[in-house]
Amino acid sequence: MAHSDAAQDSSRENYCCPVCTGTDVETFFSMSEMPVLCNVLYDSPEEARKAPMGDITLGFCETCGHVYNVDFDPQRMVYSDNYENALHFSPRFQAYQENLAERLVKTYQLSGKNIVEIGCGQGEFLALLCQKGGNRGTGFDPSYRGAEKIGESVRIFPEYFDETHADLRPDLVVCRHVLEHIDQPIPFMNMLAKTIADVPDPVIFFEVPNVLFTLRDLSVWDIIYEHVSYFSPDSLRYLFRRHRLEDVQLTDLYDGQFLGIDARKSATEFDLSDHSPDQLGAFIERFTERFGHKKATWARELKSLSKEGRTAVVWGSGSKGVTFLNLMSQYPCIEYVVDINPRKHGKFVAGTGHPIHPPTRLQEAPPAVILVMNPIYQDEITEMVREQGIQAEIMLV
């Protein structure tokens, strides 16, 4: 079930960049047969192994600096309530969200205002924004499972957001980790622009994964089918400016893993003709080689563990863990996956069928090695592991 990432010849077919519609798109990396939805939970290993698979071919647009999967097929994506990618079980992530909500409320004096969150998940962040400023929140997410109202001031609808909701007149629109899943960001942004057309001075906050973190810092296991788009600061700015939204602030967040943009409506159009992305070229050029090197290093490591009869577990069944497992599935040393999200316990990993257990499983079936998928969680994971008296070696993947 593991599949190769054979370097493809760079080719220029008739690709059309989803951010700028430019056709100067060069493909530079490919990975075949990866799970189409890595955050879907499966009830049995057999079902998980039959999960739909798809091909990823990354193209780089030289006009706006965008990276995207030119092989992406939107027909294959169906988000439903068995989709689970909440990160808020991590104390580190919780603290991050608290600070972010506080910053937005303070900076834009959001008190007694209307807030709309597109793709709000189970509504944790929206609830924070409402609590901190006494605001009213409306969230939209087809994977939402709860009651329509959370407390007095937050409503959530289990559906996609569209322009029929313009009557909400939001003072703040939040959209986190959604844009990278949308195959046609231009119509999406047009729709957003329509919904805020009559609002005097709304603030827009978007958060997406940072492609520089993937390409430069080699966070390679972040490349997943669910992500059509991999935004760079250049392409994110381009998309916003194209829709007359001015980036008030565009920064790295969460140790460089995310990009956050605060934007406001601009009275005038932007001239995008002199937009010249320059950040990615060097990383794109060497990416297939560097990815191959990293993958080979881990293959060697797992091969030697398997040979010595030592066992390993992967900590984290999010995108990174699922990608890593699918690329390394021929090595039997990895027995199971640990996750702190209780909704994932007793479920199985798309593609490989590895079982997902709570951290307490480590005491019942202690591994020799724990593979940590995200550097930002290494400290809290190490602490949880040592608290349980587990002496396993902890390795950062």
Ligand SMILES: [Zn+2]
């Ligand atoms: Zn482009």
